[in-house]
Amino acid sequence: MTKKSAPGGRKQPDGGMPDRETILRFVAEHPARSSKRDIAKAFSVRGHDRVLLKGILRDLEDEGLLARRRKQLVRPGSLPPVTVLDITSRDDDGYLIARPAEWPEDGSVPPAVLMRHNRQAKGKAKAPSAGIGDRVLARIFPSDNDVGPAYSARVMKVLEKQRGALLGVFRATPGGGGRMEPIERRGKEITIDIDGVGKAEDGDLVEVETARSGRYGMLRGKVLSVMGSVASEKAISMIAIHAHGIPYTFPAAVLSEAEKAKPVSLGKREDWRKIPLVTIDPFDAKDHDDAVYAEPDDNPENPGGVVVYVAIADVSHYVRPGSALDGEALKRGNSVYFPDRVVPMLPERISNDLCSLKEGVDRPALAVRMVYSAQGRKIGHTFHRVMMKSLARLNYAQAQAAIDGAPDDKTETLLDGVLRPLWEAYAVLGRGRDRRQPLELDIPEKKLRLKEDGTVDKVVIPDRLDAHRLIEEFMIQANVAAAETLEKKRQALIYRVHDAPSxxxxxxxxxxxxxxxxxxxxxxxxxxxxxxxxxxxxxxxxxxxxxxxxxxxxxSQAVYSPDNLGHFGLNLMKYAHFTSPIRRYADLIVHRALIGSLGLGEGGITPKEEDALEEIAAEISTFERRAMAAERETVDRLIAHHLAERIGEDFDGRVSGVTKAGLFVSLQQFGADGFIPVSTLGLDYYIYDEAHQALVGEKTGKGYRLGDSVEVRLAEAIPLAGSLRFEMLSEGRKLPTATRSFHKSKRGASKSNGARKRRRRGY
Incomplete structure (x- = not known):
């Protein structure tokens, strides 16, 4: 009997079943087609052998040799077939080298990627070219060469052109000229000659273009732009905006297009203006993109059932594929929220005016009507393109107070006809949620309250109200309905996916x-x-x-994808973002997909968009991470600025992170995090115990563990870097002896393992 050949010419063992090594090699070489079905097809595995193959794949997953990414099996730490790269350098042969723009913060080094030359096919448009400093969307190819980077890539699209500019604080020197202090701790100072100062003054936040004067010369530069004095905390959010390359000014063509937009007439839309929909948002919200209403189901076959209405601003009417507004929205991906400002995805004419569901004003919307049984099971849903008129603009605390027995003049008139039916429907949906059992990780969210001058007034933790949970549950159900409808119509879309933990x-x-x-x-x-x-x-x-x-x-980190992986945290098989098209581009794509597949009029998804969904999903996932990083860094800088005058003061804190290098400590009252280097903890030799999340003294057995309450002293604050350093005042506590014995064995093991690795590598 002849043996079957696997892809690549490798022989399979007798019986046609690939061995473990062959499967691992196939997955590494074919990351874009490595689902269970792909592997079975590639090796002609049929019938009962499919069960055996499934068992082998499960064993490889359990051992950590394979991991899941969407529907594909991949080698852990591998790159997806399409990803966003930052081009950072050249190798000795002059080829461009890139690194993934996103990489887990687990201490591992992101892999290098060799950029291939783009060839221009006959009759095709010229392929995009890129250089150092560019961020690109690229197709990834595993390397078959043991020397050099593990991956190569071909540019699909240049996402943004970076000028190689750096951000810092200008410090003037006597006689003219000056230097730029970097905003990052590891950054380098740059000398600014007198003719490169421009309009910068001492203490200004500046963007500097660098140029080296000679091969080994001092790094020099000139000021490109001045963003204001860092003496004002209002400039701090600009640091993150510029450091992350977030577009924050709208081009003239985009603003012109927005200003020309006109209010929508009823036309062929369904008239929902008599349905008493209300908006419930934070008290300081400027745009309102969702409205809700609920009522008992009058169908005698559904006793105790409810009907829930969710209406979402019809952004797709104004932002059409291929328009200037659309191009800028995709470039931003989402709105970015700082304590002192919002960088919106769409101009205010669209986001705060024409698409905002204002009280008592006719507004176009895309709406879903959902029917539930008394047990919280969804019986059915339908989508509608409507004209609505919000009956009332409410905030969370206001709506909750009314339900709790303290209505104001506005909510008193809404209590029986609007608010109580909403809460009754929420109770019904809650039964379905309890049955579904999503992840209930309800960690309070801290918010900064600023003074008029932009300085931090206080850090608050808003109360978590049923009003918040009600709106969240209604939005989740609307998102599920959108994904279900589009799948039923076999319409391509962008899902919101959340994989299980690695x-x-x-x-x-x-x-x-x-x-x-x-x-x-x-x-x-x-x-x-x-x-x-x-x-x-x-x-x-x-x-x-x-x-x-x-x-x-x-x-895991939730991302956007054209492939449905399900949402692990919500315990949902089908989920897509539909409810916030004013601030998220993914939702706009879902709106267009619904309009096109359901025949709801103009503004539907185009074939060109459908072909580009993989690229769009990768881009907006990257932009979402960019926004999260910028928001987090701005909060850190504001708090460091707030505490900079309190050096030497003592604070109560909690150990919020443990690493080999030291401890992270959180100050709950300020929402601040600072670091204590392990070298400053004391005279003992401290060992990192990953299992116990602790640093333990080798001699004393005393140490510090994640969650410990401690007293610390603020030793250093670097506002521009958002960095705090503490000194430990609390004595370590006695930790379990298992911790010490565990590490003695680990240290011995690492010595022998290290010796084995050195022998294998020929050192």
């Missing part, structure tokens, strides 16, 4: 929970409610916060 993160969490005698499900049985069981066992215990932090860190 095997490595699961194992880290499992080892940590062992130290608290909290059981945790194995990989094959892991569900969202597995984490809920963990959280419930830690509730009201001294380590409750510590366990919540570890569960949060174990979760």
């Amino acid at each position: 095997l490595a993160k699961q194992e880290t969490l499992r080892e940590f929970l062992k130290t608290l005698n909290i059981p945790f499900a194995r990989a094959g049985q892991l569900r969202a409610n597995s984490f809920n069981g963990v959280l419930s066992k830690a509730r009201d215990k001294p380590y409750e916060i510590m366990v919540s932090e570890m569960v949060l860190r174990s979760q």
Whole structure:
């Protein structure tokens, strides 16, 4: 009997079943077609052998040799077939080298990628070219060469041209000229000659273009733009905006297009203006893109059932594919929210005016009507393109107060006809949620309150109200309905996907929970409610916060994808963002897909957009991470600025992170995080215990663990870097002896493992 050949000419073992090594090699070489079905097809595995293959693949996953990405099996740490890269340098042969723009913050080094030359096919448009400093969307190819980068890539699209400019603070020197202090701790100072100062004054936040004067000369530069004095905290958000390359001014063509837009007439839309829809938002919201209403179902066949209405601003009417507004919205991907400003995805004429569901004003909307049984099971839903008129603009606290028995003049008239039916419907939907059992990780969100001059007034944790949960649940159900409808219509779309935690993160969490005698499900049985069981066992215990932090860190990052992976955290198989098209481009794509597939008029998705969904999903996922990083860094800088005058003061804190290098400590009252280097903890030699999330003194057995309450002294604050350094005042506590013995064995093991690795590598 002849042996079948696997792809690439490799022979399979007798019986046609590929061995483990062959499967791993195939997955590495074919990342874009490595689902279970693809592997079975490639090796002609049929019938009962498919069960055996499934078992082999499951074993490889459990051992951490394979991981899931969407529907594909991949080698852990590998790059997806299409990804966003930053081109950073050239190799010795002059080829461009790039690194992934996104990479998990797990201490691993992001892989280098060799950029291929783009060839121009006959009759095709010229392929995009890129250089150092560019961010590109690229197609990834695993390298078949043992020497050099593990990947090569071909540019699909240049996302943004960076000028090689740096951000910093200008410091004038006597006699003219000056220097630029970098805003990052590891940045380098740049000398500014007198003719390169421009309009910069001492203390200004500036953008500087660099140029080296000679091969080994001092790094020099000239000021490109001045963003104002850093003496004003209002300039701090501009640091993040410029550092991350976030577009914050609209081109003239975009503004012109927005100003020419006119209010929509009823036309062929359904008239929903008599339905008493209301908006419920934060008290300081400037745009209102969702409105809700609920009522009992009058169908006698659905006793106790409810009908829920969710209306969403019809942004797709104004922002058409291929327009200037559309191009700028995709370039931004989402709105970015800072404590002192918002960088919107769309101009205010669209976001705060024509598309904002203002009280008492006719507004176009895309709406969904959903019917539920008394047990919270959805019976059906329909989508409608409508004209609506918001009955009232409410804020969360106002609506909650009315339900709790303290209505004001406005909510008193809405209590019986609008608010109580909403809460009754929320109770019905809650039964369905309880049955679904999504991840219930309800960590409070801190908000900065600023004074008029932009300085931090205080850090607050807003109350978590049922009004918040009601709107969230209604929006989740609307998002599910959108995904279900588009799948039924076989319409391409962008999903919001959330993968299960990686095997490595699961194992880290499992080892940590062992130290608290909290059981945790194995990989094959892991569900969202597995984490809920963990959280419930830690509730009201001294380590409750510590366990919540570890569960949060174990979760994967949600992203956008044209492939449906499901949403692990919400425990949903079909989920797409539909409810915020004013501030998220993904939602706008879903609106267009619904309009096109349901025949709801103009503004539907185009074939060109459908072909580009993979690229669009990769871009907006990157832009979302960019926004999150900019928002986080701005908060850190504002708090560091706030505490800069309190050097030497003592504070109560909590250990919020443990690394080999030291401890991260959070000051709850300020929402601040600072670092304590391990070298400053004391005279003992401290060992990092990953399982216990602790630093333990080798001699004394005393140390510090994640979640410990400690007293610290503020030793240093660097506002522009958003950096705080503390000194530990609390003495370490005695930690379990298992921690010490564990590390003695680990240290011995690492010595022998290191020796084995050196022998294998021929060192």
